[in-house]
Amino acid sequence: MPVSLLHSATFRPYILMVVLIAILGKLGGERVVCSRTLYSVLQQFSLLGPVALALGLTMMIRHFDLSVVGTVTLAGCIAVLAGAQSPILGLALAALAGLSAGAVQGTLIVRLRLSSIAVTLGGMLTLIGVAYLLTGNREVAYANRDIARVVDSALFGPFSLRFVIAAGVFVLAGAVIGRTRLGPQLYSVGSDPKAAMVAGVPTGAIVFAVFALSGLICAIAGALLSFSLAAASPSALSNILVPAAAAAIIGGVSIGGGRGTPVGIAGGVLLLCCLQSGLTAIGVAPFLQDVATGCVLLLVAVMDGAELSRRFEDLKRVVVPVRPKISGSSV
């Protein structure tokens, strides 16, 4: 059991997280490992978690949703603009916009057989364009400041409403993938789309559903973030794609598709948030956190590389040259 846990990509981030917390505790003691840091980790999780899950789900079916940035931004703007009177209405409209943006992109990818990178690149640019259009290229403040308190204040312990919703999305995704037929179907589409189709998996419907879901999840996260900040801006969130991809990959999602679980993605997000909050608490400058994230991402990319083992063999051959043995006795 312990050996299989160590080798499981899903639990790897959790083990690393324990190690990280131990190191941080050693370095900073009570000042770093405290309930305030935990709260900040969970608040970061509330945004990064759902976005990483959305991106991770599309990576699991061997696609890549670049438009997550656009959806989060646009949903935040819609929630603030439309939710002036009723926050629920704003959230609902934002969710609807995200769902339809994802559904349209999913349809285009399935029906026109286009590369998901290309479609979602265009989708991202268009969605951000719409966000600029709606806000008139300025930051929009949200008048209803009570709602910021509602979504961010602790419900119980360090858990805010925003975190509970984000965690709920993960639990739901984990349950659907782990307990229903959709899970195996998802993995089969990711590992080998043609074989999945032959086996009778509705591959088109799965791809469509995953992209629609990705849009919906990102929209909810973006809307809640805007409520929490009591503001929305069309240019605010351009730097979330890198940590989201990093979290998903650290959490065991393979960019080649067919691997990864929501539990693993949650672990990846938590590890990244712990790293960031911990480094901030110790007093490391934010740009060095960028470097740290980048290095981890690069390392994982190399370890995920399709030809790593072959190159390792090449290296062994260079270091220890294999010579054909010439011995008279065996001939």
Place this chain on the structure above:
Amino acid sequence: MNSDTDLPRAAQPDFAALKARITLGNAVTLLAVLVLAALALATPGFLSMPAIRSLVTTVSFTGCVAIGMTFITLSGNLMSFSLGASLSAATLIFVATLGAGLWPAILAAVLFCAALNALQGWIVGYFRANPIIVSMASFAIITGVATAVTGGRGLYILTNVAAGLKGNLGPIPGPFAAFAICMLIAQLILSRTALGRRIVLTGTNPRAMLAMGAEPWKAVVWAYALAGLFTGVAAVLMAARYGSGDLQHGIGMEYSAIAAVLVGGTAIEGGRGSFLRTFLGALFIAVLQSVLVLRGFSTEWQRFGMGAVVLLVILLQRK
């Protein structure tokens, strides 16, 4: 006598080939170009000398990066998210080394940028690591290290050394001349050298490369190195134009560049495309932007228009 009867026969297949080439995509492309040209000509002030000069100068910076991006796209590695960060870093290198003279500074910036991207190309090609993830990681690392070194401040050109780069080549602004020359060089590399053919073959079918007895990763490293090289040229032009090296210079540049590549009609999955297409794509976007500005559309409409055009072009690319 014989030649008379042969002629129509020879002409017939040509006509059929022509008919086959008039597909929906081509027709829409032609229509879009004509509509844009008509709009541009009907826009008051578009044909004025200052407007055209500013148009072709600004298109040169994105254009050179787009030429670099085209190498990466052609080699089958989609796009790089780190070309903008490389550009910013190279402007800093250029300004920092300007004390040693103009040519050493140009050489330093361009070679630095080429080496930076060749390293990414090696990781992508040698280990077959995912290009999207590698370039995202590189973006974070380059930005982080550059901020750590400069403290987030820009460097300013205090001397007159780089003034020559802002000048004109006859009636043509210097940056645009450089852009056009870059396009020609890149196109020559692509269509006249073995390296160009290998990059395209790697993008089309890396297994065929292996079967041929050539290592695909070498072509990938070259594609990335060339991408860095042309991005370095853009960095030198930008630093000279704005008189500074700054991390802000390259923000969002990779998106404008890939937009130009895709609007030009280079296939995102690699193996099909040309630098003339990228050149025309960059010009198309620049003219569109200029028309939107001159017709009084605000920044937000320009942003939306750009996004919608890129999305439309991608949709028209379907096979």
